[in-house]
Amino acid sequence: GEDKGYVSQIRDIVRANFGNDIALFQCDWASNFTLNGLDDLIWTMNFGTGANVDQQFAKLKQLRPNSPLMCSEFWSGWFDKWGANHETRPAADMIKGIDDMLSRGISFSLYMTHGGTNWGHWAGANSPGFAPDVTSYDYDAPISESGQTTPKYWALREAMAKYMDGEKQAKVPALIKPISIPAFRFTEMAPLFQNLPAAKKDENIRTMEEYNQGFGSILYRTILPELKSPATLTVNDAHDYAQVFVDGKYIGKLDRRNGEKQLVLPACVKGSRLDILVEAMGRINFGRAIKDFKGITKNVELSMDINGYPFVCNLKNWEVFNIEDTYEFYQGMKFQPIESLTDRLGQRIPGVYRAKFQVKKPSDTFLNFETWGKGLVYVNGYALGRIWEIGPQQTLYVPGCWLKKGENEIVVFDIVGPKEAKSEGLSEPLLDQLLVQKPLTHRNEGENLNLSGEKPVFTGSFKPGNGWQEVKFNKPVTGRYVCIEALNSQDGKDLACIAEMYFLDKDGSRLSREPWIVKYADSEGVAHVNRSADKTFDLQESTYWSTEKGSPYPHTIVIDLGASHAVTGFQCLPRMESEVPGGIKDFKIYVKGENFKY
Template sequence: MKRFPLLIAIVVLLLSSCTTKGTFEVADKTFLLNGEPFVVKAAELHYPRIPKEYWEHRIQAAKALGMNTVCLYIFWNYHEPEEGKYDFSGQKDIAAFCKLVQKHGMYVIVRPGPYVCAEWEMGGLPWWLLKKKDIKLREQDSYYMERTKLFMNEIGKQLANQQITRGGNIIMVQVENEYGSFGTDKPYIAAIRDIVKDAGFNEVPLFQCDWNSNFENNALEDLTWTINFGTGANIDDQFRRLQELRPNTPLMCSEFWSGWFDHWGAKHETRSAEALVSGMKAMLDRNISFSLYMTHGGTSFGHWGGANFPNFSPTCTSYDYDAPIGESGNITPKYHEVRNLLKNYLPKGQTLPEIPDSIPTIHIPAFELTEVAPLFENLPEPKESATIKSMEFFDQGWGSILYRTQLNASDEEQTLLITEAHDWTQVFLDGEKIATLSRLKGEESVKLPPLKQGAQLDILVEAMGRMNFGKGIYDWKGITEKVEIQARNETKELKNWQVFNIPVDYNFAKNKKYKKEESVTKQAAYYKGSFTLDKVGDTFLNMTNWNKGMVWVNGYAIGRFWEIGPQQTLYMPGCWLKKGENEIIILEMASPLKSEIEGLRKPILDVQRGHGAYAHRKLGENLNLTNETPVYTGTFKPGNGWQHVKFGKTIDMRFFCIEALSSHGGDDYSAIAELELLGEDGKPVSRRHWKVMYADSEELNEANNIATNVFDLQESTFWHTNYSTTTPKYPHQLVINLGENKKITGFFYLPRMEANKTGMIKEYRVYGKMQTFRLK
């Protein structure tokens, strides 16, 4: 018996020695896998956006597409929802996901952040960091770096032994993520590199990714440099500068964008399969590695969808991304076109595996949710606060928050001013709704009727996703500054609040006083019902009867819905359903048309309704530049890439106008991908407070070529004048309110990245002034 433990130890040692260990290296103009040249063909998949029961199905679909690697982010806030409480179990078992990838003969690229973007809540950073009001995110703030190191060490415990050198399948690990879009801070990047190494990732190449326009800002000599770009990009141009600096480095596009993500209120995004295949072929013919972002997007279940910056623009629950593998794992026409390309680039003697069968879909007949729990009748115990504070300072991360106080009597006209409400706000007086304010539209004031003494003011604020890009990651929720009443020339801040926290937890939604109701309530409420199935399968919950809120089925948080679209259904994985009775709870923040729902066999991802339009010109409105004098007149060079313009003088301005007069292609269109204004020091000024005041024309029907794309920090998106319904003639004008007074000495201009396309501006004029331009 004494020999038994020794025998076990010997067996374990023998088994571990049987594990095949390998190498992955950066060599002369190529990667080497076990000493042989290797082109990475990676499929970006995000494990939180795929039900665990379907992980293997999506991995098999990626393998059958022709991919040899899976690329994945690791989401800090998903694994540490509360400070110091880590979770890597079940749906969050990243080691199990990587082992499934290895089971199917594929490799893994890990991108552990700490920041990941990914259109994910706060870019993957945990909300509780914002409880420290003076926190410096993505900088060498002592607290931030301490928590980053602790989290990265936990990732190391999960995945360090999965490196290829230890018999696993991890071949590369990324350091931070697209930092050039945030700032320039090489010491910070070096510190994150060291944290990643100290966590155990020191046996495979470490790399950093950025755009070709900013990768030099933070490039470290001991890291591999990769470039991100999307369909339509000129491949040679994207890598030209990198090859000048490192002529012998292997080239890799670490994010080749197959499509794009959807915003609430805007058109569903698509990208052509032809452009995707053309770009992939161009890279493969040059032995350039790539990761297809996304190969399968999936779903930002629950509250995990983020928001874009600048100009708060929340993303939809669906992360379909117009990817080759659709949201529910369905095989799309784009998939077949990519597969037909990749089958020509397989190692000698290999063939593609069969495409896995699709998950069956089912139709669920319409049924009613007959039990209702009005929100105001089911409030939790309040907290007291003398002043307004954001949600985080009441120890709440997600959901809604209700602020309540009493008002003094007044017969005069008054205005309620709310600064700033994040993100969707309803205002009530004595239980009656008097206004709805949307952060998307910058709404922040309400006219008040005459008030009686002690009138009850309720401000209900729903938090949508925190911004996941740029400086927007500092995105406190609820009311973040103050509430005031303005009367005549006097403004008074309101004090003495009761605060009610309304989280998005299933148990919070379930444990309410539900009662049978024959009609819908006109205020926020929880609705509960059930439906019976004799077989299970994927379905799409049709939310067209509902206004705005969140859904739970059998305890699973399915996601947010909003009537403005473009998404009108919610993906309901069949693996989360069961034969027999199923429970559904819907938190409706406003009021439904009727409390009825059904399950469809196909999604509705491209229907806009109501007040969701993003147009930046009112009907009949025109910009009048008759009496304005340009501060600069010039001609842009033909071709792609950034162009730098200096005025030769300093202009005081709060409003910037660029007027396009002609195009290089002789067409009537104008397009701009990005604009940067230069301050007195010759460096770009902050675009954080910019707002589009006027655009004479925007394409809103065929694509999201909206005017705010010129400062969305995304080089692959662009403003383009309308081409689907009208073709307005030159000139074309765009006016931007800078949000603050600036001294401007010039600007940087980036045309759309695709070659030989419309809208390439030639002649132009620039106007700048302190007072607003006249609109008539």
């Protein structure tokens, strides 16, 4: 943000409630902290492992040479999102950053020392785009999600000891020993479509919030006209994961993470029933998209061909079923023995599954959901969080204090249905088991960007070093698709990296990045880390796009801006490290109204 008036109001609210004797500080990026910095507050910086500490504080020391220096959020790890690799950060990089700061008399706050858990619905999502967080907030922190010490923790203690003037460190408390729970099977279930709440009737589509529903799922139902041939269904927009059924038969899904809005309905008779089941995931944490309504946010359209003429119908007259996610709601459903569903053997049935399991001596454990689909879990009435078969998280942490000696109950609402309704308690979590069908890269097999015949709108070179750099075009260029072609690097090596980038509009202001989609990237380092091309506009200066090692220049990224704009310039931020690995030197920029050729 760039709004000192807003920050001033926050300051005034805090002062009014806590008085003038409390020291207030504000934390921000080293690259732009003056845009929000208030004269009467202490300024601190945010950055993560591997950052160039001197460069991060250079501007602050210049403006306020006598100011105390502090890294207010020193990221020792990162959060995980569904459908991506489990995030880790090397302990050695964390220790080096701490040494660099403490040896210079700089304070820091470790983010995170201990991660934790996003219980129930508390996992949020990142934007631009839509990147929902998993339930675990383990964060690769020195103290794990369940409170266990890690090798990173012991390395941290050793590093801190050097700056304690001989003072003895506190003893580590006794750790809770996790338990295993033998495998058990679920014995009963309540099919969702047979246990719907009372319907509301509405001519037009409305969001969850407009029905006073905060979390869970919502089912929209209407009657279809006759479809003599397949027709295209467009949902504008499903927040966040929609499944489409016709007369109870599953047709397909629409996943907001992938920008999916359309699928094809088969031919059907007049009066066929259309069901759209939408699950709400995490709301966006920050940025322009923070007002994140759930359900279907606009409308549903049906596009068909009638006697050779295209026809678009805005579907109306809906029945709406609010499936609020609460333990009490699920317990009120009509359960039946799973064995009674023999006529649907092998099918994945959406609904609520229930089981009992035995515990000899309660302690922490990690319930395994590798064979399940997508949904939410309760143990003894406590909301553990979300599960999703795509990973990387496959287990849920259960605190021992929530378990009972003897019989315990587990309830799982699975909107997809399990492959096998079973679970077990593990003594260690499964946080790094990614099972996705969609490639993690933005390049289809055999696809190669063809820039022959394309004329760049700008050719230039970046200066070496850290910090934002900006180029202005000779004249505005109108287009929807932009391509950055990196020709070589500052250090002569193959690697290319960008932490953040913006394009400028006709007034020289930054274009909103909310609608941006990566259409192509020639190389992305996603084998064991998350350095995909969408990291160039994720509002996080410490994450970055990186090409794979050994992949030669030139390197290219193509972005769909979401609409046509008059583009006048480009801003780019390289990585934070002092050596600026992958810093781009010479480059070209292309702008087109239509997509590039591949």
